[in-house]
Every structure is written in C-alpha cells, then in structure tokens.
Amino acid sequence: MALGLPYPRGLSRYTVERDLPATMPDGVTLLADRYVPAGVERPPTILVRTPYGRRGPAALANGLLFVPFGFQLVVQSARGTSGSGGEFDPLGSERDDGLVTIEWMKRQPWFHGTFATFGPSYLGYSAWATAAEAGPALKAMSLQITASSFRDAAYVGGSFALESALAWTDLTHRQQRPLGLLTAPLTSRRRAVRAARSGRPLTELDVLAGGRPMRFYQDLLANHSVTRGYWDRRDFSGTVGQVGAPVSLLGGWYDVFLPWEIKDYLALRAAGHSPYLTIGPWWHTDARHGLPGIRESLAWFRAHLQGDPSGLRSDPVRVYVTGAREWRHYRDWPPPGTRRVRWHLHAGPSDRHGLGEDGPQDHPASTYTFDPADPTPALGGPTLLGSSRPVDNRPLERRRDVLVFTSRPLRADMDVIGPVGADLFVRSDREHTDFVVRLCDVAPDGTSRNVCEGGLRLPAADGKRVGADGVRRVAVDLWPTGHRFARGHRVRVHVTSGAHPKVAANPGTGEPLATAATRMLKARQEVFHDPDHPSAIILPVAERSPEAAVPAPEEDAL
Template identity: 45%
Template sequence: MNLVGQIVDRILGLPPARVREAAIEVERNLAIPMPDGAVLLADRYRPSGRAAMPAVLVRTPYGRRGLGGAVFGAAYARQGLQVVVQSVRGTFGSGGEFRPLHQEKEDGLATAAWLRAQPWCDGRLATAGLSYFGYTQWALGPYLDPPLEAVCLGVTTSEFNSHHYPGGSFALHGALSWSALTSLQEAAPLGGILLGRRQARRTAQAMAHLPLREADTVAIGRPSAFWQDVVGHSEPGDGFWAAADHSAAVAGLTSPATMVTGWHDLFLPWQLRDFRTLSDAGRTARITIGPWAHADLPALKAQILDQASWLRAHLLGDAVPERAPVRVHLQHARSWREFTQWPPPQSTPTPLYLRQDGALDWRSPPSAGSDRFTYDPADPTPTVGGPLIDGKNKQQDNRAIEARPDVLVYSTSPLQRDLDVLGEVRARVHVRTDPGHADVFVRLCDVDERGVSRNVCDGILRLRPGSPPPGEDGAVAADIEMWPTGYRFLRGHRIRVLVAGGAFPRFPRNHGTGEPVADAVTMRPCLHEVLHDPAHPSHVLVPVLADGDR
C-alpha cells in the first residue's frame, strides 16, 4: 500500500488493509443513463482479479475525486469492498440540473438497476455515506426490490423539511451556508471544503440582508436555485417538499441499518426519529451518538469505521460486532453507555419549573408570577454555539447573550451531586405576545462554578395568530421540541434555562408582521410575557437518568 493510503487509513482509524493499493482497479467516468436521457458519472473502485462482487453505492453532490474518492472509494476498496462513487445529477460532470432533494429517488432507482445489470456486479447492493449522501440512501432503500444488503446512514435524515423549518421557523444559517457551498464548490479547492474566510464573511453578512430572497446574490454574486426553493417555500402548508419527504417509507426499509450522529448534529432529532421508526417496526438497526457536531473529524472517523465494519459484515461475511442497538456518549462523564432502545427507559422526564426572580427548580408549579421582555427585530437576539453546519458550534459561552434585556434567565441552586440526563428534552412556555407573530426560543445551559454558562440543547417555535390557539386570557402554551441530549451536570454546577424571542442568525429574525420569510422587510417589536403560575406552569422536561444507570 502506498504512503498516502496508509496515512488516510491511519487518520480514519481503519483496521489494516486487506488489499494492497497496487491491487485496486479504478475505472473513471462510468456513464450511467437515466430514464430522461441525462447521464450521471461515477468512478468504480474494486480489488483487482475478482469475479463479480457486490457493490457499495455512494451517491454524492460533493464530487467523486479528492476526499470523496479517497475516503469512500479507495479506503473502502482497501477493506476488500467494491465501491461505486456517483456524482448526483447536475454536479461534477453529471448531466441534468442539480435541484437538491427532488431527483434522488428516480435517479437512485435507475442507478441501482444499471449496477445490477453489470457483469462485475453479482446483483447484491449496499449503500454508504453521510449527510446529503445519507439522504440519497433514504430516497432509494425503502423502494428498491430486491432490497439492499445494508445501509449506512451517517448524520442524516429521511427528510430535510423538518431541518429546514424547525418549529415552523427557518434554518437560515444552515440553508444559506449550504447554498454557498454547493454553488461554489466546483471552482473551489477540495471540492468546496475550503471556501475561505472571505467567503465565510460574505455569507455571514448575507444572513442579515433583507429581503432574504436576495441573500444568495449577496453571498455568492448570483441566485442559487436551492436557496430560492428553500426560502420561497417556507410558509405553513406549502407542499413543495412533499415529494422529497421519505419519512413515511422508513418503516418499510428491511435492510440492516447502521447510523452514526452527534449530540450537536444538524439532523439529530430526525435521525433519532428514523431510528425509532425502524426499531418499532422490528427492523435490524443500530445507532451511535457521540459528542460531535456535523462536520467534526472525530465524527467522520467514527462513521467511516462504523460503515466499513457494517459493510464487511453484510457483504463479505465478517462477524457483526456485538453491542446494544443504542450506544451513546454521556458528555462530561467521559463514558459510553449502551441501551436497548431510544429513548432509554431508564430516563424519567422530570419538569424544571420557571419561577419568580430568575429561579428554576424541581418543586411543584410556582404560586404566581410573570416576566416580560421586548424582542426587536432591528436588533435581533443573537445566538452562539449549538448544532451549526460550520463556525463556532457545539458548546460556547452564553454569558453575553444572557446579559441582554431581551433574554430571560432562570437558574437552579448549585447541584449537590452529579446529575445525568439522557433522552428527549421538551419545554412548555406559557406566553402572551403582542403582536401575535413571535418566536419563542428556549435553551438549556450548564453553569460552572466560575459562572460560565455553556449551552447544552435548545429549540424554537414560531407563533402565529391562532396557532397555537390562545386561552381565554390570551396566553398560548408554546410546546417546544428541543434537541435530545446525553449530558452530566457536575456537582456544584447550576442548570440554567434562557428564554428569548429569537436566535439570530441560526434562525431569521421574526419581523412581527406575518410577512413571508422570503420578502419581509418591515419590522415591528414584539412584547413577550412569560407566565409561571399554577394555571401556567412553564417548565422544561429534563430526562433524568436513574441513579443505578449512571
């Protein structure tokens, strides 16, 4: 094996190669026809001198060469696998127009049929990949007959709609960053992985531009079809993305599935939903959740190792490593835990109640009280950290944000012992807003002995007049799905909940007018009144892990 291959395998943490580099055949630019006449290009990697073998299909919008070929092509071939890395429609030489998410089912099915007809393929297929090319597996796997031998789903989900519009808001930071990446990647080094600080600044500045419909031109100098799709179809009831939603087909996937994600990943809540759907349907599935964000190198290494072992087991006859279906990292406990299901039955959802004077505790609902703040879209409440696609993500210091007058902060007393939380996190905040167009953003934080407040997980809900329906007193119960987590709050630390009217630029400012996200320019401040009394017990449900399972 040459030196480059050795270095790549060592970086990825792969086991010793089964095939020497010199014994790997590479066939470039395979032309795979689609039913509409478009031709998609692919590269094939395989151990030389073999008869017909199973094939691993990797469908990516990020290019077949460079890291894509080195990681998913050559590295897997050194493990004894035959791999076909295909550029999806409209990218890196493949014909047609790239309209993300909309063409992957038809193109995937046509590619699978073509592969099975090739003399070097024995008819058995598996799929691998992460992020967007994890999604391409969901667009293919549930619909293919005969089924895939295995699927390998890294940091992905069966539908991106929920990610684009979490809580009825809009994933501004993620959508515009990805639009810039995919629009510029073919002219950028390493297939767009390194776009540079100057472009990052341009994209960040474009997030503040109004109207948002023009943000793509500000960021990259021209319109982006994906950006126009995602910002132009962000209002409730828009059925534009229905054909790209494969969540209803998840239970029909009979292929053995392995998943890897991170506590700070963009798609975590929805990947866990997919896993639970498979589990409830009795399918063979496993998931690993580490202390990672979407593009972390440790996350990539974990996914490559996980997928290589899964593919070898289901295509080459290796033993499947024995482990529980759910394997998670408990952050700040420096330990991994295994469970039979998600969410773990050992966790108990326990309410933490918001109280007067910034208090937060486990006791029964408070006797009385409310707090107010004004959210001004001309000076939108910022956010730091969390599940961002790039930049300073994961845990960051929140103190500067918590000191703002448009943020409410509630904290417990110092913990008398370590507290482990593992599972789904939800909030119910009773709130009155004026006007009725408003956002409610809730974040759970860990405050250490020095007072540094670091985010653990969060969520947002966009309120519209009549949705959710108000009570007789005008208050609405805002039910907010927050990111799941596995976390140890250490003894002496405090748990903190912050409530705000936004989290910019992760989500766009709420203009307070009800104008569509794409075209809103008028701004109207919004008064928020958060209630916490017996009739309005605002709280966060925290999944407390039983003492015996710590």
C-alpha cells in the same frame, strides 16, 4: 490494524474505472467511478451518490477505505455536479436518478447481486431517497449526520434556518467553479453570516452572499408554508419504515440533523426493525466523526454483506455523555429507565430567576421585549458549516431580551439523556412571534455553556390558548442530549425570541418569507410560572449504569 479491525493482507491494491456513464430517462448522463479490490472474486458493492465530487480528498469521505476490505465501491456524481450532465436540483432528483442508477448497476457484468449504501449528510439523504424501492439486492445501509427529510431542518420549529440554508446554497453554487471544492467550504459560511446580518429582506440575501440569485435558496423561501407539492418529492420520512435493509445511523449532539435522524431510528423501530444508533460529541463538519463513521460502517457491511458479524457491538445504541466523558451502551432509544422530570421556571428579583423541581410559585409573569431590528443572537448551537462546539453564553445572558432561569448548585451528578422539551405558558402582543428555549450547564466559575436548544414559531398548530386572556400553552422541542450536570454545577434555562442568524428573525407581521419587506414590529413577551400556568423544562433524567459506561478516548472529549 486499520480502523480498529485487522487489515486484510494482500488487499491493499485496487483498480479504478473512471467516468462510467449511466443514462437517465431524459437523456442526461451521470458519471461514476468504480474502485475494485485486487484479488477478490465477486466483491459486494457499496453505492455512493454525491454532489461533492468523486476524487481527491472527497474519495476518503466517499468510502475509499472500504475497498481494501473486499468491497467494490461505486461513486456517482449527482446530476449537474462534477461532470454529470443536467442541472443540479438539490433534493429534487435523488429518488428518480438513484433508482435508475441502481437498475443500471444491476445490469453491469461486475455486479454480483448485493449492495449497500453509505454516506454522511447529503450522501445519506440520497440513500434514503431510494431505500424503500431499491429491492432485495440492498442488504445494508450505514448513514451519518443525515436524515430522510431535510424539510424540518430547514424550517426549525416553523421558522427558517437562515444561516445553514444560505451557506449551503452558496457552497453548492461555488464548488462547481475552478478550485471550488477546496475553497467554498472555507468561505461560504462567512459570506452567509455577513449577508444575514445586513438587515436586507430575506429574498435578497442570496445575491448579497453569492453575487447572483440561487434557485434552491429561493425555493426554500417560497415553500416555507407549503404542505403539498414541492416537498412531496423531497421528503422520504414516510417511507422509512418500509425499508427492508438493516440500517446503522451515526449522529452528533450538535448536528443540525440530529432530531430527524433520531425520528428515522424510531420509525424503523416502530416498523419492527433493529437499527443501530450512535451519537457522539460532534457537530456536522466535525472531522472527529469521520473515523468512527468508517469503522462502524465497515463492521456493518462485513456483517450484512460478507457474513461476518464479529465486529458488531452487542447493544444497538451507543451514546457519548458529555460532562461525564464516557460512552454508554443501551438496548434502545430513549434509554430505558429515564424519568421525565419537570423543572419549573420561577420568578425572582430583577434578573435572578430560579429553576427547580419544586412546584410553581405564585409570582407575576416575567417579561421582555423582542426587537426584530436588533434580533437576539445565538452564540452557539447547531449550524451546518463551521464549529458548533458549546460556548460561554454569559454575554448573551446580559441582554434584556433574554430571560435566564438558574437552579441552585446540584448536590449530586445528574445525567440527562434523551429528548428534552419545554412546556411554556406565554403571551405576546403579536400573533406572529417566536419562542426559543436553551438549556445550559453553569460551572462553579460561572461559565454558562449551551447544552441544547429549540424554538417554535407562533401561531403553531400545537399552540393552545388557555383562556380568554390570550395566554398560550406551547410545547417547544429542544435537541436531544446526553449530558452530565456535575455536582456543584447549576442548570440554566434561557427563554427568548431569537437565535439570529441561525434562525431568521420573526418580523412580527405574518408576511410570507418570500415577500416580507423590511417592516418590523416589536413584540412584548410574557412567560408565566404560577400554579395555573406552570412553565417548565422537561428533562430526561437517567439512572447511571456503571456496567454500561465506557471511558472515552481523550480525542472525543469536549
């Protein structure tokens, strides 16, 4: 057995053709390696385009394990990386270069008419960039921890994903140096966090982290508020519904791209397609999603390129429920049968605020002051590099700039599976400010672990003023989740205005990111929870279906 499927006899050997050249219209040559299974006539092709190298440890992530099962694998290095010519323009060249590469591939004598695309993260984005225009030869796509657009992940809720943007830019710059593919993943996040905590203006942090200006980082700063131009050729979310090939998606509850990967799934469903979706207890660089990604991709490719659907599961949606330590199978996402329940924020004495399904109470607003010179940190939550494993948030909850609302102990297990949101009534003495909402699970011993979170930068397009008193009603989208709050545990909600350095602190001045200086203004924040302003978190409470629950392997458990 291999990858959970019978290992084909006689197919363990393969040959490799190195540095196959494909010339782009501007004369730049991109290089690819082709892996060919021995003894297979007319094997279908799997195409992978990557900026992370073609050989060494990268070969396994690029899909080498598919080759013994009768697929030929073509792995091309993106422009400006690992021997391919030109300059690496992150996100900017993948559509044009990818489409030319597909046409080049179709002209080769070894191409036999059908191909699939595969890959995690940037590799998956590269596949989305060409998917709507690839033509009928594209028979399947299997993508992991990725999305058709990275724009909203760079500007989470309208803010700036500082740590991830800076770390990834540093990573891609350093990996082209000798041994960079090995060392950069280990050090880029540390350099990014150190630079982000320096207090210097955002526009200086790339030099502080990497020793020189980095184009992509500066582009992200400059195009934060741009609606046309830069992102037009880098955002493929509008064409997802036009993709004709069957699509399988795999993500993680703590992955930076999960909300937008689910949007891709929903766009495919709205267009009448039948994609598969798997969400596990993983984060972006979590090695545990590697094997499930290969296993599910292999079943997908065998079904759609080799005519063998025996490895496909019957239900298209499979999600892991943290807290319950089990997998659930559903017909669709969000899971049928969930109820969206409002849990209202209640004021309480001192810092002991309440949370519950009972209606709002007539109490004064809760207040705090956010100081961008001492920004509220994020102890956990999704990040691109490093671990996003849930952590104990009690040190954060002792800060005076974090409002904490906690329920009574639950009398029965409660499964929350689906999109999570917050409906807040707020007021600030600053026109420009942020609100961050976090959902936590509090164990009987007091440990308070983050489940999911989200934020919104004001002024926001969907923010509505309730009256002349300056109160705004704002909707904050949190990460979706699949989590059991066990009997005896408590549900907790944070409301604050920072998650630094994952999100850049809002200086309160309204200046553009690319030109903002070090001037910072404190913000006095009010959160209302009276009958006229019923602030609440909205939880998708699911009915448990024992027939759809499968105990999880121990290695999947958090």
